[in-house]
Amino acid sequence: MKYDTFVELFPTMRILKKEPLAKYTNTETGGMADVLAFPKTVAEVKLLVNMANENGIPLTVLGNSSNLVVKDGGIRGLVIILTDMDQITVSGTKIMAQAGASLIETTERAYQAGLTHFEFAAGIPGSVGGAVFMNAGAYSGEICQVLTEVSVITRAGYVKTMVNEEMNFGYRHSQIQDDHDIILEATFILKEGNKHNIRETMDNFNFLRASKQPLEYPSCGSVFKRPEGYFAGKLIHDAGLQGYQVGGARVSTKHAGFIVNVDGATATDYMDVIKHVQDTVWEKFNVKLETEVRIIGED
Template identity: 50%
Template structure:
């Protein structure tokens, strides 16, 4: 049942009709391809609309959740009560010398391509991460021994008071899959990355190499949210899951990938409940067999049916 339908007129005053949707299925917006509807889904076209939307939600005590590409998100089958803000249209990228400024909805692949075009090195590790700049800052995304903390200079965010502030690298408190943005519920508007000059050939060769590794080792042919679990200290989640005999294990349409045990995939027709049940089964088995607790890297929102 739509709990916030009566609030939709607060947004239609400054959004076009096509950018405000009621009871919109979130399965269309997340890589897992599962999930129930959002009461209201808005798609801002600029940073000003984001700020205004967040302000309205805060002033009216409307729950809201910000999504980018939905690559690290699982929405439960009952959907989300409140407003979901999809940032993918706020995606401008500008280059100034050795700095790249990218808005929150820009895909990391787009930023990587822009770095290659301008002979800038340092962003290669992120070329295959299927997320947006906002999400990458939020969780200090990383791959292949690189992470956002190594290259980000500053970020513009909406703080808990609805104010737009600029945070330096240090103020962002970027740790393993964490940041001050995550801890305090800030909303990222844009980020500035400080890179270094290199040669296009060497940068492109590294991007191609990392892309090849990703394609050969990850189950990209299936819907998933990437690495399902955070890396436990002293272990690798995928190896623990494989050693527990769970490779290929399935519940309903959800399965542990045969290609990479760190990935839970939607092999076809999965529900969010299937995926959550499998995640819990994996956690229970790894804890029972090895005494190690696995914590999800994927974000889980919404309510059950």
């Protein structure tokens, strides 16, 4: 299907052709999307999914692209970015947030409503959809602890609701990763709390994050999963890899678990650094580092 057809069928939707995804990823790397669409409603997402299915068009869905590396060859077919679907609604102790809503903004809304147990996510830079997809977490908290249900659209184009128990949550894992469904909205159940204490906890977590993480550079966040019995950052530090650099991608000297874009890095630079870190840690400590960051696209 031609690009012009997308524009004709969705005259009010922002649709771009041959758009560099480096504009939208937190690493500021990534090749071009053949067609990039920004739906604003569930109905528009459903229409795009059905169109892709009917025409055999490859479909990729992105959120805030904060824990993601898109390869330099880009992504073929249709890419949907959900950041225009960003409504957040508070009702009692429930928060309903669309997939493209900022996780940080969602935690702020929780604070404003005097709701606690979401403080752990105060500084996580992704979208709600991405956070649910990855079961994002920090400071002993995880999405699975507060999520009650999630609305998704299957790759066959059907909308359904999944409750927490159906999500098969694990460390940086959810059932969505296995089923390849598209998250539309998540509902969180929180508890009433003291606003002063909530703000104090959020500010403390954000202070710790800023003091320990290289937030001054573009990055994809924490690159590696925590190996059982170890900490990825310490293994990388002990392997003497901080400061290791390929092209513009460097293992952070501030936090060894991060790879930062210090000088116009490409996705290939990132992947070369990741492989070198994995190989070196395996050679020195016999520990396999698995990536937490998603790596997608074509070489």
